[in-house]
Amino acid sequence: MKAFLCSCGNRIPLPEFKEEGVEVFYHDALCSPAGIEFITERWRDDEPIMIAGCSPVVGERYFSRFNPIYINIREQGSYLGHGQEKIGDLIRSGVAWLKATKPIEKKVFDVKSTDILIIGSGVAGLEAARLIGRKAILIERRPYLGGTVADLDRLYPEGTPNSHTLMPLINQVVSGGVRFKPDTEIVSIQGRPGDYRVRLRERKGKVVRCDECGRCLEVCPVEVVDHGIKRKAIFRSPSFPPGYLIDFSTCDLCGECVKVCPGEIILDRSWNEYELHCGGIIVATGLNHFDPVQLSEFGYGRLPNVYTHLEFERKLARGEIKPEKVVIVHCAGSRDERYLDYCSGICCLLGLKEAKLIKDRYPETEVYLLYIDIRVRGELEYLYKELRNLGVKFVGGRPAEIIPKDGRLMVKVEDSLSSTLLKIPADAVVLSTGFVPDKKIFDLLPINLDRERFPKAYDWSELSVDGPPHAILFAGSAREPMSVPDSILDARAKAYRLSHLLSLPRIESHHPVSVIDEERCSLCSLCIQNCPYGALQKEEKVRSDPAVCMGCGVCVATCPSGAANLESYETGGLMAAVESLTKEGTILAFLCRWSAYPAADQAYPIGYPESVRIIRVPCSGRVDPQLILKGFELGARAVLIGGCYPEACHYHTGNIKERRRIKLLHALDGIVDPRRLRIEWIGTDEAAKFVRVVEELEKA
Incomplete structure (x- = not known):
């Protein structure tokens, strides 16, 4: 074991230090090129070392490859004017920590496959597949490509037909050598970056050869409603592959289509299971619509002519309805604790899109748009003005109820601007519903989900350069609901990121x-x-x-x-540091490396008591009761846990979990004085708050 002590250009008065079993080296500028070479010449791979000098906030820029224990004797010692006794205590705590911990093991993930599995063939999945090319394996649980966009007539607000947008994208994917597996579902996923084993099941039945004669359609006896449109169990593909396809979830296997088909049809709804090997996975399962049947006050499924936006758009595009008066209800089920307590983010745009679609086709149709709040981003703000100029009426309010009256629908709503109860007769009501996560696929993945059951916590962790390598990525609306342009941009980023990762022969990580x-x-x-x-x-x-x-x-x-x-932050190492630092009257501070610790670094111009001893932890949530109670047992006057603010935790909820632990310790009557054990949220720029808190604890 080795300890490197730095005087930071002779600004730190280093004490003479000796410790059995530890080689001690002195230098006046370890962060200089000469200093880094000085360490490199004396360091063996994976050998545990300690570096005492400036703050690890600075040191990590230079010394990360050595994975050292950092001890800050500059900002927490000499810059405060604290003497050599404290500096010596800090160094001894670092050596004690070093002796009680193990070096971080290097993790090596061999890239055994450079193929990338893409789950879902909506615009995000297609764009990722287009960029990845022959290394992409694209699976889709439906028998055709395109996702939700394939079910639409055109994309708004520009009103671009699918033939101008989706089909060229599909053509590039198909001609680019991407392997496409329709009617295929995930059974299980196992493995790690560079080496995943994915079990798939593929429907055995299919239309093998089709000349698009349409005879199968004429004889099929099964009729179903697909997002507002009636179709047969065998139907014409809206995208790729061309020809007729079979919906085996509704097909009754009567065999009439087989009898008249001049090509070949296999009627078999059973599955063929097999295993696929890939190096990484992009989840692009797209939008999953909230089921509005739950919205009893809006009458969906009970009253005629109450539609979701997708149903309405499909019927309008095919000329099946020509309403004289339409009411569009924003946030139908969203931002409501009974259903979805979150905002899906794109429903406002979809509601405006439906209003524009109506006015483009039938300018004389009256359109009412009911909203709680309404928002679209960036340049699309012009839509509000355009729709008002087209005569769309915006009403601030959520419908109280929708009832049938005189062969139409009556929508009752209080206009929040005029405080007037409006009764709007309508031929059609369009519910702009929110979106829900794809629980079925997420449950198969080794990830945790956030409160809304989306993979945001996992996805945000991709941004951390200090984290492990991610080879399961989320693109487009699988991550969270987003528009078509945003989905495409997101897919591009994920495709490039994963392709780069898998271009390496092996993936290495020194992450604890x-x-x-x-x-x-x-x-x-x-x-x-x-x-x-x-x-x-x-x-x-x-x-x-x-x-x-x-x-x-x-x-x-x-x-x-x-x-x-936890590697490098084992209980034994932290306990050794506590025992080395704590004496009668000590204020022991466990500070989160992301917020509270940098704040303490900036507190030296203000100053704080020399009795404060700081231990840096990855998250306030790492501090267990043993460490706190040991501090008090050794005579600590007070213990402080400093963490990020609730919504800013680097690890999502670690600070909240720690707060619960502290409350439980406070509840132990006679064990801990609540005045002497505090948890505080301290931002990186709140040095003054840190000083105020420790001064209050000094007097506790």
Whole structure:
């Protein structure tokens, strides 16, 4: 083991330091090229080292490849005017930590396949496949390409027909050598970056050869309603492959189509299962519509002529309806705790699109647009003015009820601007509903979901350069509802990112991850329930996936049996630091590396008591009760946990979980004085707040 002590250009008065089993080296500028070479010459791969000098906020720019224990003796020592006694305490704590911890293991993921599986063939999946080319394997659970866009007549607000947009994209995908597997579903996904084993099931039945004569359509006895449009169980493809396709979810296998077909049809609704090998996965399953049957007050499924926006658009485009008066209801079921308590983000644009579609086709039709709030981004703001000029009436309010009256629909709504109750007769009511996550596919993936069941927490972790390599990416509306242009841009980013990752012969990571001691694990599953990323899985035993773990340490603080640990932040190492730093009257501060710690770094011009001893943790959620109670046992005057603000936690919810633990400790009567144990949200620029809090604790 080696300890490197830096005087930062002789600005830190370094004490003489010796420790058995530790080689100690002194230098006046470790972050200089000469200093980095000085460390490199004395460091062996994966050897544990400690660097004491300036803040790790600075040091990580230069020393990350050494994976050291950082001890800040500049901003937390000499710059504050604190003496050599404190600086010596800090160095000793670092050495104690170093002795009690293991070096971070290098994770190597061999890239055994450069193929990329794309799940879903909407515009996001198609664009990703187009860019990836021959390495792409595109699967679709329906028998044709195009997703939701294939069901539309055109894209608004420009009103561009699909023949101008979707079909050219499909043509490039097909001609680019992409392997396309229709009527195919995911059964299971196992593996890690560069080496995934995906079990698929593909429908055996299909139209093998079709000359598009249409005889099958004439004899098919099964009629179904598909998003507002009646069709047969065998139907003409709206995109690719061309010809007629079979919907086996409704086909009764009567065989009439087989009898008249001059080509070849296989009638078999069973599945063929097989395994596919790939290096990465792009999930592009697109939009999943909220079921408005739940909206009893709007009468969907009970009253005639109440439609979703997709149903209305399809019927209008085919000339099946020509209404004289239409009411479009925004946020139908959205921002409502009974149904969807979130905003889907694109429903406003879809409602405006339907209004524009109506006015383009039937300028004399009256259109009422009911909204709670309404918003579109960027240049599309012009739509409001354009629609008003076309005569669309905007009414601020949510309908109280929709009832049948005199062969029409009566919509009752209070106009929030005039406080007037309006009764609007209508030929059609269009519900601009929100969107829900694709639970079926997400449940097969080794990820955690956010409160709305979208993969935002996992997706945001892709932005972290300090995190593990991600080879399962989400594109387009699979990540969260988004428009067609945004979906295409998102797909491009994910295609380039994954292609670059898999172009390497192997993927290396020095990122600290959780480790489970199988002998001590009691299989209680608390770690699994609390992990923000779904990195822990229980089969016969609990295991941590190094390709998913972000290194927050929440599982370690949660584990009641001490089986969970985090590389470089093991309980033994942190406990050794606590024991080395704490004496009678110490204020022990565990500070989150992302917010509270940088704030403390900036506090030296203000100054704070020399009794404050800081331990840097990856997240406030890593601080377990053992560390806190040990501090008090050793004589600490107070213990502070400093974390990010609730909505800003780098690890999504680690700070909230820590707050719950502190509340439980406060509730232990006679064990901890609540005045001497505090958790505070401290932003990176809140040095003054940090100083105020520790000064208050000094007096507690």
